[in-house]
Amino acid sequence: MSTTVDACTHAEQRMQAYLDGLLQPADKATVERHLEQCSPCACAYRFEVKLRHHVKACTGCEDEERCREELLAKLKSLCCGGAED
Amino acid sequence: MEPEIETETGAHELASRARDRVRFEEDALQYADDAYRVARRLTGSVDQAEDLVQDAYVRAFRSWKQYTPGTNLRAWILRIVHNLAIDAGRKKSRTPQIEPVEESDYYLYQRMGGATAPEEADVVVEKLSQGGVVSALSSLPQQYRDAVVLVDLADFSYQDAADILDVPIGTIMSRLHRGRRMLKTGLANSMELEEAGRA
Numbered sequence: 001m002s003t004t005v006d007a008c009t010h011a012e013q014r015m016q017a018y019l020d021g022l023l024q025p026a027d028k029a030t031v032e033r034h035l036e037q038c039s040p041c042a043c044a045y046r047f048e049v050k051l052r053h054h055v056k057a058c059t060g061c062e063d064e065e066r067c068r069e070e071l072l073a074k075l076k077s078l079c080c081g082g083a084e085d
Numbered sequence: 086m087e088p089e090i091e092t093e094t095g096a097h098e099l100a101s102r103a104r105d106r107v108r109f110e111e112d113a114l115q116y117a118d119d120a121y122r123v124a125r126r127l128t129g130s131v132d133q134a135e136d137l138v139q140d141a142y143v144r145a146f147r148s149w150k151q152y153t154p155g156t157n158l159r160a161w162i163l164r165i166v167h168n169l170a171i172d173a174g175r176k177k178s179r180t181p182q183i184e185p186v187e188e189s190d191y192y193l194y195q196r197m198g199g200a201t202a203p204e205e206a207d208v209v210v211e212k213l214s215q216g217g218v219v220s221a222l223s224s225l226p227q228q229y230r231d232a233v234v235l236v237d238l239a240d241f242s243y244q245d246a247a248d249i250l251d252v253p254i255g256t257i258m259s260r261l262h263r264g265r266r267m268l269k270t271g272l273a274n275s276m277e278l279e280e281a282g283r284a
Contacts (some may be wrong), residue, residue: 012190013190015190015191016262039202043206046204046207047194047206048194050206054211054218056238058213059126060238071117078139078142
């Protein structure tokens with residue numbers, strides 16, 4: 001018989017793979033069932049999801065779009081130019 | 086007549102090589118966005134990222150014959166970007182990096198006091214400052230940072246990251262696993278330092 005603690009540990013150990021979408025269907029279903037039933041794990045799951053978004057937002061590059069055109073023009077100018085092999 | 090045939094063959098070869106090169110350059114330029122995306126996250130500024138991408142394309146165009154047609158050109162280009170970034174990093178700092186401690190998966194969540202409702206978890210995450218996140222990420226040892234940057238921040242697949250870093254996919258998975266945990270430890274430490282500074 002599995003205790004709640006075991007079920008929580010089971011879910012925690014699979015959390016990153018679950019977030020990455022890498023769990024097998026049966027394992028995924030077990031984790032999802034547990035998250036529906038266990039409030040502390042549901043909170044931790046929400047934290048993990050939000051954390052990924054937050055880290056990405058904090059390190060994001062808002063200037064990417066603006067740079068691409070300029071950069072591409074510079075790269076095109078390198079084609080078959082002085083860089084002879 | 087033979088010399089003429091030889092000249093003709095030589096001219097054909099030259100023309101064919103020139104076409105191959107133009108095609109290579111056109112194909113390579115398709116990955117400029119990806120190259121910039123990687124470079125921007127491996128360097129500290131827009132200028133450094135642009136320089137890195139340009140250096141990478143100069144090198145790619147110069148050594149285009151080393152590329153084997155039919156293999157993954159995108160990974161080939163991005164690997165050059167990554168290798169140049171590592172070279173630049175090595176020049177800047179020759180101090181050996183100390184690996185941060187790796188804690189359990191919910192370590193950061195627990196250190197931040199947890200939450201009593203899922204909506205509260207959102208608020209808890211927002212307590213992590215942008216400076217703290219950037220600092221924690223940059224203090225990760227290179228190999229773990231690369232895996233986290235490529236997969237979690239730049240949205241490359243495990244396979245793409247493995248091709249770019251030229252390591253097996255299993256290595257990417259284990260580096261990502263450890264890198265994420267080390268990042269959480271670093272975030273917790275950054276947060277505590279900031280709190281101590283405010284006290």
